[in-house]
Amino acid sequence: MNQMTQAERSVQTETRDVKFECRDVQVWYGEKHALKDVGVDILDKTVTAFIGPSGCGKSTFLRCLNRMNDTIAAARVGGQMLLDGEDIYDPRVDPVQLRARVGMVFQKPNPFPKSIYDNVAYGPRIHGLAPTRADLDAVVEKSLRRAALWDDVKDRLGETGTSLSGGQQQRLCIARAIATSPEVLLMDEPCSALDPIATAQIEELIDELRDRYSVVIVTHSMQQAARVSQKTAFFHLGHLVEYASTDDIFTSPKDPRTESYITGRIG
Amino acid sequence: MSDPAQTAPRPRRSLLQTDAGTRRRNAAERRFRTYGAAAILTAMAALAVLMFTVFRDGASAFVQARATIPVVIAADVVDPQGNRDPAEMAKILTMSYSRLLDQALTREIARSGIQVGGLTQRDITGFLSAQARADLRRAVLADPSLVGQEIEWRMMTSSRVDAMLKGRITREMAARDARTSVAQYDLAMALRDRGVVRAGFNWRFITAPDGSDSRPEAAGLGVAILGSFYMMLIVLVLALPIGVAASIWLEEFAPKNRLTDVIEVNISNLAAVPSIVFGILGLAAFINFVGLPRSAPIVGGLVLTLMTLPTIIISTRAALKAVPPSIRDAALGVGASRMQTVFHHVLPLAMPGVLTGTILGLAQALGETAPLMLIGMVAFVTTYPSAPPQGLFDPASALPVQIYNWTQRADPAFFERASGAIIVLLAFLLAMNLIAIWLRRKFERRW
Ligand SMILES: Nc1ncnc2c1ncn2[C@@H]1O[C@H](COP(=O)(O)OP(=O)(O)O)[C@@H](O)[C@H]1O
Numbered sequence: 001m002n003q004m005t006q007a008e009r010s011v012q013t014e015t016r017d018v019k020f021e022c023r024d025v026q027v028w029y030g031e032k033h034a035l036k037d038v039g040v041d042i043l044d045k046t047v048t049a050f051i052g053p054s055g056c057g058k059s060t061f062l063r064c065l066n067r068m069n070d071t072i073a074a075a076r077v078g079g080q081m082l083l084d085g086e087d088i089y090d091p092r093v094d095p096v097q098l099r100a101r102v103g104m105v106f107q108k109p110n111p112f113p114k115s116i117y118d119n120v121a122y123g124p125r126i127h128g129l130a131p132t133r134a135d136l137d138a139v140v141e142k143s144l145r146r147a148a149l150w151d152d153v154k155d156r157l158g159e160t161g162t163s164l165s166g167g168q169q170q171r172l173c174i175a176r177a178i179a180t181s182p183e184v185l186l187m188d189e190p191c192s193a194l195d196p197i198a199t200a201q202i203e204e205l206i207d208e209l210r211d212r213y214s215v216v217i218v219t220h221s222m223q224q225a226a227r228v229s230q231k232t233a234f235f236h237l238g239h240l241v242e243y244a245s246t247d248d249i250f251t252s253p254k255d256p257r258t259e260s261y262i263t264g265r266i267g
Numbered sequence: 268m269s270d271p272a273q274t275a276p277r278p279r280r281s282l283l284q285t286d287a288g289t290r291r292r293n294a295a296e297r298r299f300r301t302y303g304a305a306a307i308l309t310a311m312a313a314l315a316v317l318m319f320t321v322f323r324d325g326a327s328a329f330v331q332a333r334a335t336i337p338v339v340i341a342a343d344v345v346d347p348q349g350n351r352d353p354a355e356m357a358k359i360l361t362m363s364y365s366r367l368l369d370q371a372l373t374r375e376i377a378r379s380g381i382q383v384g385g386l387t388q389r390d391i392t393g394f395l396s397a398q399a400r401a402d403l404r405r406a407v408l409a410d411p412s413l414v415g416q417e418i419e420w421r422m423m424t425s426s427r428v429d430a431m432l433k434g435r436i437t438r439e440m441a442a443r444d445a446r447t448s449v450a451q452y453d454l455a456m457a458l459r460d461r462g463v464v465r466a467g468f469n470w471r472f473i474t475a476p477d478g479s480d481s482r483p484e485a486a487g488l489g490v491a492i493l494g495s496f497y498m499m500l501i502v503l504v505l506a507l508p509i510g511v512a513a514s515i516w517l518e519e520f521a522p523k524n525r526l527t528d529v530i531e532v533n534i535s536n537l538a539a540v541p542s543i544v545f546g547i548l549g550l551a552a553f554i555n556f557v558g559l560p561r562s563a564p565i566v567g568g569l570v571l572t573l574m575t576l577p578t579i580i581i582s583t584r585a586a587l588k589a590v591p592p593s594i595r596d597a598a599l600g601v602g603a604s605r606m607q608t609v610f611h612h613v614l615p616l617a618m619p620g621v622l623t624g625t626i627l628g629l630a631q632a633l634g635e636t637a638p639l640m641l642i643g644m645v646a647f648v649t650t651y652p653s654a655p656p657q658g659l660f661d662p663a664s665a666l667p668v669q670i671y672n673w674t675q676r677a678d679p680a681f682f683e684r685a686s687g688a689i690i691v692l693l694a695f696l697l698a699m700n701l702i703a704i705w706l707r708r709k710f711e712r713r714w
């Protein structure tokens with residue numbers, strides 16, 4: 001634990017700000033203690049990867065960051081999670097406002113069965129971010145461009161989002177998430193339903209998103225974590241085992257469990 | 268390594284020979300398919316027989332024999348004062364107009380040279396519908412300038428003459444029937460041959476109010492159709508929003524606990540409650556307790572709403588459940604509130620199911636009879652209810668109870684009308700189902 005905080009400090013001394021400050025985070029699903037004493041600082045303008053064997057609590061932790069766990073009746077969350085110094089589980093916080101600032105992309109592409117335009121425009125509309133039609137057009141175009149989808153769809157914005165290919169659908173979902181100008185982008189295994197080419201495109205995109213957002217990505221592929229992330233957190237059985245720069249995790253893991261996992265002995 | 272399955276290989280058999288097990292399996296499959304086909308055939312045959320009998324007995328209700336003869340509106344009969352004052356003329360009763368019609372018919376028989384032996388005054392008077400005199404009187408009172416003129420007047424014949432033309436009463440039957448005679452039969456045939464009596468489409472059957480026991484030919488479905496329509500309106504306006512709101516709450520917002528479990532079980536139970544129980548409830552609650560009028564569409568509509576609610580709730584909840592959770596995640600993930608998630612995304616996707624459930628619920632309510640009889644909708648109503656909302660409190664009938672009512676009357680002409688009314692009811696049900704299918708197609712989306 002001590003080593004870990006040292007590793008964190010060394011990164012903190014770089015100029016990047018801490019976006020999310022999490023201390024002693026606990027999650028219970030009914031009786032099941034799914035996440036135990038997780039403490040982590042997620043940096044701005046950085047891609048942070050969560051890795052670990054399946055069922056270790058990566059998604060659970062990710063869903064705490066935008067309070068999507070609120071929708072699960074059995075889920076209970078404890079501990080402290082600060083976004084820019086404000087406790088996101090404070091009773092005064094409306095999760096709806098939080099989710100506009102912390103966007104999410106899901107494992108399976110889930111565009112609305114509406115037009116491509118409406119998919120992207122939905123967030124800005126409900127949050128009142130684009131008062132005029134021209135503003136909205138601009139936001140839609142900007143988001144689609146940033147999601148590297150504009151050239152593919154600019155001539156068919158009226159077609160339904162579900163008519164796109166899997167990779168395009170996932171990029172549409174990313175465009176939809178960034179249309180509300182979030183500060184953090186959470187991605188839960190965004191490539192697991194995609195083919196290698198689409199995966200490579202999304203990975204490239206994630207790398208580009210880093211200069212504006214703090215990106216947190218859950219992945220079961222260690223290669224992916226190594227390719228796209230600067231920081232990596234390794235979870236095991238509900239514990240955060242090790243959190244350090246991606247290079248350190250993959251070249252000199254401190255914890256024997258991390259080492260076993262990245263060398264393929266547990267997983 | 269020493270797997271017994273490998274050490275003792277199965278004897279190889281030719282693929283060209285079916286073994287006993289496969290043959291048995293295939294035989295079982297063939298039998299099962301035969302049972303299935305037989306079941307479908309039985310159901311189709313039953314439906315075909317039902318349709319055939321209904322149409323055989325009821326199609327003729329849409330046709331009515333009418334006589335067109337010149338009638339002299341004799342001034343001394345309908346306006347003895349001679350001042351054409353409608354108030355004075357209104358004192359002349361229908362019986363006097365009957366005399367005009369009898370004279371007109373007698374004259375017509377003589378003019379066309381019809382020779383029928385044994386024709387009595389009763390045969391003449393009974394030839395035309397009792398409704399014809401009333402209609403003539405209304406026409407004259409509405410337009411006093413007709414007095415003293417001779418007009419070509421088209422009027423319904425009595426139900427027995429109508430039945431003779433349709434072949435339901437033969438000459439032999441006419442001889443035995445105390446209410447008609449062979450002479451009347453011969454007269455009907457002769458007038459038909461001369462084109463004086465003709466069968467035509469019977470709009471009155473669809474638009475007119477119910478007729479008394481002695482005038483089946485005048486009985487129509489107008490009041491019943493209006494009453495049923497008003498009730499469907501009430502059911503739609505109440506059951507759809509209440510049912511959808513209840514389903515959304517149960518499916519999307521309600522915590523999962525004892526209380527909601529109990530509510531859930533009770534909704535399913537409610538769907539299984541016999542409709543007559545809802546009738547008793549309506550009688551006790553809406554008529555005896557609240558004091559709403561009997562025989563009124565408002566009460567029927569409320570009772571049918573209660574009956575339809577579980578159907579709508581169950582189908583709406585199924586439709587909401589069928590919307591993939593990923594859609595909810597997507598909406599919540601961009602910061603939509605739960606209500607926005609439901610109304611922008613989930614409910615539109617569930618709409619085909621909601622509408623289909625609603626229309627099927629309405630169709631079920633349209634055919635419901637028992638609860639309506641309990642709240643007095645079986646009454647004999649000859650005046651149309653007025654326009655809503657006032658009309659919802661006026662007495663009215665309903666299609667299914669009208670059918671029941673007519674099957675209870677003695678004159679076989681009413682049986683024909685009842686079958687005709689069944690055709691009308693089936694046509695409405697068919698139309699509603701077609702609308703349900705159309706809506707389903709229109710709103711169906713893929714995700
Ligand atoms: N909705 C839920 N209800 C109950 N238990 C859950 C739920 N979601 C996840 N869990 C449990 O919590 C643990 C962590 O799950 P998750 O965070 O999804 O793992 P990961 O994403 O790392 O594969 C698992 O043991 C899982 O069974």
Ligand SMILES: [Mg+2]
Nearest residue numbers: 058059060188
């Ligand atoms: Mg997961």
